[in-house]
Amino acid sequence: xxxxxxxxxxxxxxxxxxxxxxxxxxxxxxxxxxxxxxxxxxxxxxxxxxxxxxxxxxxxxxxxxxxxxxxxxxxxxxxxxxxxxxxxxxxxxxxxxxxxxxxxxxxxxxxxxxxxxxxxxxxxxxxxxxxxxxxxxxxxxxxxxxxxxxxxxxxxxxxxxxxxxxxxxxxxxxxxxxxxxxxxxxxxxxxxxxxxxxxxxxxxxxxxxxxxxxxxxxxxxxxxxxxxxxxxxxxxxxxxxxxxxxxxxxxxxxxxxxxxxxxxxxxxxxxxxxxxxxxxxxxxxxxxxxxxxxxxxxxxxxxxxxxxxxxxxxxxxxxxxxxxxxxxxxxxxxxxxxxxxxxxxxxxxxxxxxxxxxxxxxxxxxxxxxxxxxxxxxxxxxxxxxxxxxxxxxxxxxxxxxxxxxxxxxxxxxxxxxxxxxxxxxxxxxxxxxxxxxxxxxxxxxxxxxxxxxxxxxxxxxxxxxxxxxxxxxxxxxxxxxxxxxxxxxxxxxx
Amino acid sequence: xxxxxxxxxxxxxxxxxxxxxxxxxxxxxxxxxxxxxxxxxxxxxxxxxxxxxxxxxxxxxxxxxxxxxxxxxxxxxxxxxxxxxxxxxxxxxxx
Numbered sequence: 001x002x003x004x005x006x007x008x009x010x011x012x013x014x015x016x017x018x019x020x021x022x023x024x025x026x027x028x029x030x031x032x033x034x035x036x037x038x039x040x041x042x043x044x045x046x047x048x049x050x051x052x053x054x055x056x057x058x059x060x061x062x063x064x065x066x067x068x069x070x071x072x073x074x075x076x077x078x079x080x081x082x083x084x085x086x087x088x089x090x091x092x093x094x095x096x097x098x099x100x101x102x103x104x105x106x107x108x109x110x111x112x113x114x115x116x117x118x119x120x121x122x123x124x125x126x127x128x129x130x131x132x133x134x135x136x137x138x139x140x141x142x143x144x145x146x147x148x149x150x151x152x153x154x155x156x157x158x159x160x161x162x163x164x165x166x167x168x169x170x171x172x173x174x175x176x177x178x179x180x181x182x183x184x185x186x187x188x189x190x191x192x193x194x195x196x197x198x199x200x201x202x203x204x205x206x207x208x209x210x211x212x213x214x215x216x217x218x219x220x221x222x223x224x225x226x227x228x229x230x231x232x233x234x235x236x237x238x239x240x241x242x243x244x245x246x247x248x249x250x251x252x253x254x255x256x257x258x259x260x261x262x263x264x265x266x267x268x269x270x271x272x273x274x275x276x277x278x279x280x281x282x283x284x285x286x287x288x289x290x291x292x293x294x295x296x297x298x299x300x301x302x303x304x305x306x307x308x309x310x311x312x313x314x315x316x317x318x319x320x321x322x323x324x325x326x327x328x329x330x331x332x333x334x335x336x337x338x339x340x341x342x343x344x345x346x347x348x349x350x351x352x353x354x355x356x357x358x359x360x361x362x363x364x365x366x367x368x369x370x371x372x373x374x375x376x377x378x379x380x381x382x383x384x385x386x387x388x389x390x391x392x393x394x395x396x397x398x399x400x401x402x403x404x405x406x407x408x409x410x411x412x413x414x415x416x417x418x419x420x421x422x423x424x425x426x427x428x429x430x431x432x433x434x435x436x437x438x439x440x441x442x443x444x445x446x447x448x449x450x451x452x453x454x455x456x457x458x459x460x461x462x463x464x465x466x467x468x469x470x471x472x473x474x475x476x477x478x479x480x481x482x483x484x485x486x487x488x489x490x491x492x493x494x495x
Numbered sequence: 496x497x498x499x500x501x502x503x504x505x506x507x508x509x510x511x512x513x514x515x516x517x518x519x520x521x522x523x524x525x526x527x528x529x530x531x532x533x534x535x536x537x538x539x540x541x542x543x544x545x546x547x548x549x550x551x552x553x554x555x556x557x558x559x560x561x562x563x564x565x566x567x568x569x570x571x572x573x574x575x576x577x578x579x580x581x582x583x584x585x586x587x588x589x590x
Contacts, residue, residue, distance in 0.1 A: 101573055101574075200550035200551050213550075214550040216550075217550075243555045243556055244550065246551065306539070309536055309539055312535055315532075316536070330511070332583050332585055333571075333574070337576035337577065343586055344588075345585050346511070348586060350508075350513035353510075353513070354512055362522070363526070366503075366510060367529055370502075370506045370530075373506065373509060380536075383539075383541060384533075387544075388546075388547040389546060390539070390541070390544060424525055425528055425529060425532050
């Protein structure tokens with residue numbers, strides 16, 4: 001078996017049994033990156049020397065019998081997490097030279113548990129996008145391709161496109177990611193891997209470049225549901241440095257994967273049956289519910305009446321928060337500075353931001369600035385916050401009747417790099433099934449469940465109650481077992 | 496609601512983003528497309544609904560009002576595009 005083909009759990013077991021060393025695992029992944037990254041562009045920065053140094057230290061710890069839960073496991077870190085001494089770009093020109101003097105809490109937690117960092121992975125600029133085509137460091141390519149059209153290069157989804165592509169192509173055993181409207185679950189679905197956005201407050205946001213603070217959550221992507229559970233256990237936990245971090249115990253998520261679904265009530269929201277959804281996605285959804293019934297769950301149709309307002313609500317709330325969060329990039333304290341010879345301070349701000357931000361980021365800052373401006377705040381922003389409350393109420397009422405909700409993860413399989421780029425709203429529709437969980441602060445997991453006629457992966461989503469990731473993992477693992485998803489992308493390390 | 500070019504200029508100025516003339520027309524079209532799409536929210540009855548401001552359900556924590564950090568000017572200034580001593584450098588603001 002090639003070392004890059006291990007599951008994360010399998011790698012930990014192999015390390016513990018002495019079948020492989022962390023240096024061997026890490027070197028195999030670095031070789032894969034050297035071979036495939038020039039095409040996939042999943043990594044923005046590869047920290048090969050540092051990774052091998054961490055791997056050697058890990059092998060030494062294991063020899064001494066003091067290995068942590070993730071000791072020696074090579075991971076990729078989304079380039080939105082600040083890493084001390086390693087450039088952190090957020091996929092933006094404006095942070096192209098930013099080297100954080102501090103480590104994000106989530107990545108620090110992974111280091112505490114012994115993880116090896118292979119490098120920083122690509123993303124849509126400031127995590128704004130669903131295709132990973134807005135990065136200042138170029139688009140990421142999906143390692144999968146269409147059976148009957150293998151030359152069309154596909155997007156990996158976004159914004160965590162580098163994370164998902166790297167893990168799918170065996171260029172990391174797992175990766176950190178973030179999800180503001182679907183940025184973990186949609187790329188995971190497009191790349192045939194698993195990914196969970198936990199409950200808002202489960203992972204600290206400290207040291208993660210902020211996009212929309214009331215929606216942003218960190219989570220893992222990995223090739224199995226259990227691998228996600230193992231990673232989330234390390235990433236999560238109370239952090240006094242994030243005032244929205246939840247002071248609740250972190251359960252053994254991996255144990256929950258084996259719970260089964262017997263006796264669980266699974267909701268199927270009728271509003272998620274959208275006109276224009278491809279029949280194979282509808283069929284996969286029904287198949288997923290049948291798998292759960294076969295394992296002893298009961299499925300019930302539920303109603304989430306405000307579903308259709310979720311995306312427009314998101315496209316007021318998220319840009320509003322972004323326009324405020326991104327005000328800090330002004331060319332004064334860090335990042336890019338652009339100024340003419342005779343620039344005054346205001347001109348310096350305006351030129352820096354014009355040169356530093358890409359078109360999608362500018363669009364969202366402009367929308368956000370407008371909806372927060374005098375005279376429009378009530379009509380747009382306050383209205384959206386009220387509808388957000390209604391969307392959350394829909395879920396609260398549904399969870400009185402069901403234990404988890406199962407939906408498709410995305411309205412389509414991965415699309416071509418040149419498709420859907422003409423109109424921003426068309427691109428926004430990618431997140432139609434995922435954005436509701438962000439607005440309501442709920443955990444959502446994407447699990448690969450099947451292939452479309454073109455041989456591209458399709459995912460199902462499991463949404464759970466706040467801080468009940470355990471049930472989400474149990475349902476996700478049950479779907480994963482039944483789906484027995486073994487397909488692999490054409491582009492991957494070790495072949 | 497539809498934005499005219501003057502409003503696009505005003506919003507860009509509030510957001511401190513310099514726009515070239517040709518960008519204004521393009522952005523005007525895109526922003527109006529997005530605003531027309533979010534207009535559907537006006538149809539929702541939200542009377543008596545409390546706005547949801549944060550992502551969590553619990554109230555934000557308070558902490559003791561004490562200094563928890565500091566004394567690291569070199570780290571703070573390490574990424575500065577321009578500096579003068581222990582200060583960030585900017586173009587002259589006051590004559």
